[in-house]
Amino acid sequence: MKKRSIHLDELIGAILLGIMAVITFVNVINRYFFHASFAFTEEITVNLFVWITIIGIAIAFRRGSNLKMTNLFDAFKPGVKRVVIIISAALGIIIFCFLIYNSLREIYKNITFYHTTSEALGIPTWIYSLGTPVFSLFVIKELITSTIRELKGLGAPGPSSDDAHAEKEEP
Numbered sequence: 001m002k003k004r005s006i007h008l009d010e011l012i013g014a015i016l017l018g019i020m021a022v023i024t025f026v027n028v029i030n031r032y033f034f035h036a037s038f039a040f041t042e043e044i045t046v047n048l049f050v051w052i053t054i055i056g057i058a059i060a061f062r063r064g065s066n067l068k069m070t071n072l073f074d075a076f077k078p079g080v081k082r083v084v085i086i087i088s089a090a091l092g093i094i095i096f097c098f099l100i101y102n103s104l105r106e107i108y109k110n111i112t113f114y115h116t117t118s119e120a121l122g123i124p125t126w127i128y129s130l131g132t133p134v135f136s137l138f139v140i141k142e143l144i145t146s147t148i149r150e151l152k153g154l155g156a157p158g159p160s161s162d163d164a165h166a167e168k169e170e171p
Helices: 008-034 040-063 078-114 125-129 131-155 161-169
Strands: none
Touching: 008 040, 008 131, 040 131, 078 125, 078 131, 125 131
């Protein structure tokens, strides 16, 4: 039996999802029995949902389950596939570096200039914004490793029809 390793991003995602579920459940129970809701629950769940979305992108890259246009990609020759993989990885890294850069700028402005706080809890808004650059680093790491894995997969020779036929004949 293959032992499954636990990844930090999956663990963080599971914890955040558990927190969201508990908060939402408590709010539903409170609304049902006391006909009132906690105002802060929406604030927390919306922000955690953004964090989980970014974590989910990293997990999708690791599992190879991100959205792909395979019909077009499969028609390419191996050399063109390598170029397309490298270009798409570079574009993804550029996008997430841009996201990190602008998130950090916004956090800096919120800390030093705006001093904004959230409506319901009065928490500084830069705390909610911290998840974007931190979890974007997870995405970049997984994007790079998945790109390397795909490029190595292109270099590995597949079984030829003669090899497959020979394997079937052996007892």
